[in-house]
Amino acid sequence: MTAPISCASMDVWEIATLSPEPGRPEILRSDDGAARVIALALAADEALSDHQVHEHAWVSVLDGTLEVSSGSDVREVGRGSLIHFAPGERHEVHAKTYTRILLLLAPWPGAGHPSLRS
Numbered sequence: 614m615t616a617p618i619s620c621a622s623m624d625v626w627e628i629a630t631l632s633p634e635p636g637r638p639e640i641l642r643s644d645d646g647a648a649r650v651i652a653l654a655l656a657a658d659e660a661l662s663d664h665q666v667h668e669h670a671w672v673s674v675l676d677g678t679l680e681v682s683s684g685s686d687v688r689e690v691g692r693g694s695l696i697h698f699a700p701g702e703r704h705e706v707h708a709k710t711y712t713r714i715l716l717l718l719a720p721w722p723g724a725g726h727p728s729l730r731s
Contacts, residue, residue: 615639615652628675631713635659638716648719655679655708663705667723670698670716677712681705700724 615631617624626641633639635656643649649668655661655677672681674694681688681696683704690696698704700723706714722728 615641617641628715631675631715633713635711641715643721645721647721648717649721651716651718653714653716655706655712655714657708657710660705660707663703665701665703666698666718667700667726668718668721669700669723670702670704670718672696672698672706673715673717675713675715677714678709679712679714680707680709682707 615626615633617626624642631639631641631652633652633654635654637654639652641650641652672679672695674690674692674696676692678689678691679694681690681704683698683702689709
């Protein structure tokens with residue numbers, strides 16, 4: 614896991630230095646009731662196949678190019694793009710090139726998440 618630079622009242626991550634390996638996401642921070650932030654790398658042609666999550670999903674493209682789809686809406690996005698999927702929205706993310714992303718899930722865990730079931 615990439616360690617943040619700790620200050621008295623905040624944590625800071627140097628985004629440019631994040632280098633997760635494809636298939637090995639790094640959870641940067643996870644706070645129950647708030648959010649989870651994950652750094653991911655996708656190899657060219659790798660995909661997060663059609664799925665949905667219980668939380669709002671915010672995807673920030675750090676480097677590379679993604680094809681994202683939700684329903685019939687398909688878009689190609691690159692570095693600097695920010696994508697939002699609503700809770701329960703089915704979507705797919707496909708890397709056109711090697712791509713690094715930050716994923717923010719909020720609130721964490723979302724209503725209906727398996728970890729909340731007793």
